[in-house]
Amino acid sequence: MIPDVGPIPTHELFVGLGVAAAAVIFFLEARRRGQFDERLLHVVLGAVTGGALFMRLGTWLQHIDLRDNASLAEQWLYGNRSILGGLVGAWLGVHIAKRLTGYRLRTGDLFAPAVALGMAVGRMGCLLTEKPGTPTGGGWGITLDETQAAGTGSVAGVPLHPSFVYEIAFHLAAFAVLWFWLRRRPLPPGETFVWFVAAYGVFRFLVEFVRGNDVAWLGLTRPQLFLAVTVPLVLARIAWRWRTGAYSPTPERQLTEVNA
Numbered sequence: 001m002i003p004d005v006g007p008i009p010t011h012e013l014f015v016g017l018g019v020a021a022a023a024v025i026f027f028l029e030a031r032r033r034g035q036f037d038e039r040l041l042h043v044v045l046g047a048v049t050g051g052a053l054f055m056r057l058g059t060w061l062q063h064i065d066l067r068d069n070a071s072l073a074e075q076w077l078y079g080n081r082s083i084l085g086g087l088v089g090a091w092l093g094v095h096i097a098k099r100l101t102g103y104r105l106r107t108g109d110l111f112a113p114a115v116a117l118g119m120a121v122g123r124m125g126c127l128l129t130e131k132p133g134t135p136t137g138g139g140w141g142i143t144l145d146e147t148q149a150a151g152t153g154s155v156a157g158v159p160l161h162p163s164f165v166y167e168i169a170f171h172l173a174a175f176a177v178l179w180f181w182l183r184r185r186p187l188p189p190g191e192t193f194v195w196f197v198a199a200y201g202v203f204r205f206l207v208e209f210v211r212g213n214d215v216a217w218l219g220l221t222r223p224q225l226f227l228a229v230t231v232p233l234v235l236a237r238i239a240w241r242w243r244t245g246a247y248s249p250t251p252e253r254q255l256t257e258v259n260a
Contacts, residue, residue: 001148002128014125019048022118029110029183039103043094047111050093055086083119084204084223087197090115108193113178116196120171126164133161134212154212161210170203188246198238201231 002010026044030036094107131152132142141159149156174196182192205227213221220228241247 001144001151003151009129011125011129014128015122018118018120018122018125021121022114025117025179026110026114029113033109035105035107035110037103039101040107042101043097043103043107046093046095046097047090048093050096051086051090054089054092055082082223083122084226087115106190108190109183109187112193112196113175113183115193116171116175116178120168120175123164123168123171127162127168130164131160131212133163133210135159136161136210160212163207163211166207166210167204170200170207174199188241191241191247194234194238198231198234201227201234205231 004010005013023044027036030040090111094111098104098107129152131154132144135141135155135158138159138161140162142162143159144152144154144156146156148154154160178192178196182195205224208221208224208227211221213223216222216225
């Protein structure tokens with residue numbers, strides 16, 4: 001475990017690097033698609049602001065009795081960070097910013113590869129500072145000494161699933177598919193982000209079984225309970241769009257693919 005890199009907390013450093021990487025990819029794709037104007041900067045600001053707020057506050061509701069939860073100030077200062085909460089907050093922030101600025105173009109195709117690469121970089125900070133996962137008999141496990149285990153709430157001397165390595169690999173693979181293939185396919189505007197969210201939701205539900213997060217209900221963690229509700233809705237939307245012919249290539253979209 002590496003809690004700090006010089007004077008900078010490791011987790012915050014990699015979150016910042018992830019945001020920077022995502023911004024570069026976002027604006028490169030916006031320029032390629034001819035979507036860039038000054039209002040897009042406000043859309044990005046909305047995504048960053050919403051993501052930051054919900055990443056910190058998204059785990060506030062831990063108990064049905066609201067009095068048992070931390071105050072919002074305590075949650076902001078000391079609460080857990082949630083990637084899923086950050087994604088929800090960023091999505092809300094984008095829609096609010098677009099409504100306020102009057103930006104009407106779909107931005108999902110710009111955000112999809114940017115978010116995938118940004119999360120791959122950001123998860124490096126989690127890998128270096130947080131509990132790796134549950135015990136594994138595989139030779140690829142991460143073994144912590146007593147000091148490292150005490151700092152992360154893990155078991156010392158036992159190989160643990162490198163769950164964040166699994167997630168980094170997923171996001172790198174998703175970025176490769178999005179950047180080198182899907183972004184040039186004749187899909188309806190914004191759909192690549194929907195596909196990315198669906199794929200990540202399924203992956204995250206499965207990887208939670210080896211993350212070691214606290215079980216909340218019926219053997220599932222809180223992220224799994226959230227995903228058990230939201231992922232079927234996203235998959236149902238994709239299925240409905242498929243059935244209604246939204247993914248059937250039109251001459252206009254085929255021409256866009258040829259000229260990309």
